[in-house]
Amino acid sequence: MTPAAARRPTILDVAARAGVSKSAVSLALRGSPGISDATRARILTCAEDLGYRGNRLARALVEGRSALVGVVLNDLSNPYHTEIVAGIEDGATAMGATTLLTHGQRDPHRTVLQVEMLLGLNVEGLVLVGSRVPVDALERLGRTLPTIVVGRLEAPVPGVDTIANDDEAGARSAVHHLAALGHEHVAHVSSSTRPAALSRRRAYLATMDDLGLGDRAVVHARDRLDGTEEDLDEVARRAVADPRTTAVFASNDVAALAVLDAASAAGRSLPGDLSVVGYDNSTISRIVRPRLTSVDQPRPLMGTLAAEMLAERLAGRTTDRHEVLPPTLVVRDSTAPPAARVV
């Protein structure tokens, strides 16, 4: 009594049907030489007839390589990541590898579990996108297999390559844009103390200084001295409440959205009464009204670059590589010259 579901045909079934040995089938299937065209054609036909489908697991086992690459997102629901993923996948496909996609639900612990899972499946390389993997775990990965981190790290980890956008340049372009429009009281809303946000915060202050506006710079940050985080909307309200402030540079689009809301609630008209620049050029920036001026990271490029660096590692590179890519400012409707002052 065999089960109802037909067993999946193996290479042996094809061999039997074609009247050859299983190694002949293996050769034929992968287009290797050392087999006559006639036999190959016959074998291919038989395989087709049987609906034969190679067993990648078996192949990976015997070849000692899986041609699998793991991609771990911090958070699947973050639309910021999807273009990066597409880039990685394109690159991986080009090098004959298959990407396995997972996500850590924003939780470092779950992220580590996902990574474990991928290692169990014998992935040959790992790309971590924005994932908050603990440094010790990252170090272990760097020793174990090619590992690329897309996103800013607090400090380099040996054996781990990184790809990030130039947060300093991005922040600078945002502030310069606002200053060029005539804004002097440009405030900053900072959403976190993670490396990328901190870089932007520092660059904001430095740029304000460079422009001779250092004494007008003011940072509204969520992080409190006691280590807790203030509500983002509350921070936005604070920033908007200052009547001198005519423009805000926010450390990401989510924070910018909070500022837009707070401004509306406070009766400040946008962008005349208050200009806002975000960071990430996420879908949010196209959905909100006014449409958000935002700093764009070259996401597709970051993805293909990740795949490329992975390929290099697999080809034998052992030195670490840290790539920083230039962002570009996308100007939309949320920034304009400051309205004439009614004193």
Added chain:
Amino acid sequence: MTPAAARRPTILDVAARAGVSKSAVSLALRGSPGISDATRARILTCAEDLGYRGNRLARALVEGRSALVGVVLNDLSNPYHTEIVAGIEDGATAMGATTLLTHGQRDPHRTVLQVEMLLGLNVEGLVLVGSRVPVDALERLGRTLPTIVVGRLEAPVPGVDTIANDDEAGARSAVHHLAALGHEHVAHVSSSTRPAALSRRRAYLATMDDLGLGDRAVVHARDRLDGTEEDLDEVARRAVADPRTTAVFASNDVAALAVLDAASAAGRSLPGDLSVVGYDNSTISRIVRPRLTSVDQPRPLMGTLAAEMLAERLAGRTTDRHEVLPPTLVVRDSTAPPAARVV
């Protein structure tokens, strides 16, 4: 000359170190009985020392089952899907399976390729979320392995289970909500001719009839008679241009967003001058202003249910199951009673 990267330790290495046979290690690792506690402890320690990590590929090969489940999204960048995925993953984890996530980039062809890839990895089941897999391919899948489709199908496919929300009920609740607010001229903006959108369109018309408003119903659809699709913004403009229309039910949140924009552009104030209801309760509905009233599908439940149905199939169920879940209306700020008419 061995390569620099240390070979990953196998069960044999552990056995050698512990001075036992490899089957003893296998037993110890999986907590099977038939081995003394002392030996087990020793083996576990050795495995730990060596940094041993089981090879799932080898295990899958010998056990004849992979404990892998494939999840295929139509589009990774569609935030609508992510909660469903979380549900599927939770369910799969509970049944001891691992989910492999992929996406088809909205392209049926690419989707089929992804499915092929998953089959090559010996997944034991497949969950397709909103994916547009051609019917013939779907039929083949239904014959080959447990397959669950989350989303509405044009017609049932033998061997394929489905999970969908009740589009009729959702459309009805949207129209009833608007009618209860006092709207009579409720128009519908329909974004496509896909099964879900068509169901909502039909239910809209039926509900308007039921309410005695049949003669005031008007459908603004993208689909033209010649089979082409009109620009969504253009359709929204048309809908908003009709001065009698005081409310719009859109077939999804993206369409609703287009209506909101068109309304603003036409100088109609929201929601007093025009009320709008969307469908999907996507992140869009929380980002736009006014916040969008929208029909919510029970996504987490859809996900866990998918995993559950998969488990049933794997346990031997051979009858098809089609589940339809009730949606709920989430009322936000985009709907209000019609403003008093200035005649």
Added chain:
DNA sequence: TTGAAAGCGCTAACAA
């Protein structure tokens, strides 16, 4: 040009 045989890392009989 083809077939036979070994073995990838593991589990699951079975024998000791």
Added chain:
DNA sequence: TTGTTAGCGCTTTCAA
């Protein structure tokens, strides 16, 4: 309680 053995489906020597 332990060790031995035979494969899972495939690739890859090596002979024929």
